[in-house]
Amino acid sequence: MAVTPEKAEGNTVRPLERLAVALLVALVGAVVTWDGTRQDGASAYFPIAVGSAMIVLSVISIIRLGRDTRLTDEAPLVRGFAGLALLAVFIALAGQIGFLTASLAFIPAMAVLGGDRNAVRVVVGTLAFVIMAYVVFHLAFAQPFPAELILGG
Template sequence: MAVEPDQAQGNVVRPLERLATSLAVALIGGVIIWDGARQTGESAYFPIAVGGAMVALSAITIAKLDRATRFSDEAPLAKGFAGLVMLGLFIWLAGHVGFLTSSLLLIPAMALLGGDRNVLRMTIGTIAFVGLAYLVFNLALSQPLPAELIFGD
């Protein structure tokens, strides 16, 4: 039974849009796996795990596709691809200026893309993420991150 536009709220998500997005995420995951496989030792574990999860979750999404057009609270396709472009930029920046430094830019940008306009919440969230990432890698895992543009190290 199809849902009429006046009876539903959200964006129209067509199967081809969902397929395109899933394939793009799987492709990015494949690139991350490929790049991780070029790393040596323990530094390869994280990118291979993240890339593998991206490919696996995309495959699950593709397997669950049907022909029906659905209303959803998902972001429109243009915003989804904008988020993927931002993620690619983040990955590129992380290699050049450092993970923590690029996180200072990506997290607020993604929040703005998602519609958040509360500057205080974005600032606290960004600082909390960067602080926790630093603590997890340097203290809990004893794996310091590569040198950062802002933070030094």
């Protein structure tokens, strides 16, 4: 998001950096989508939807890529790559200890990486996400999650 120079934190994001991040996000989306196609039945819907959304949003980002270097309130490129690394760890952990359990570590880590230092907001947001994900999938969609470490599975 472009901001006025007086409001920018001084980060400069170049088009090549934006392109690199968008391509990496699209690649991760492709891996998530591919992994979803290997799953059976309804368990494939969520990874395919998330991976496809990552690809589509990356393509939109690439299409809107400007040629100018501008001040922005976006995080530096190093944080973008750290976020992608955290996402990869989350995906690996979700398969081992469960989506909800992995979310308990991933959401706060991403919040801190993004600069949020309000512990109460991070904890409340994380718990709200985990509870809502459980309610939506388990109760509304009648699609219980696979075995979860926090649920004793």
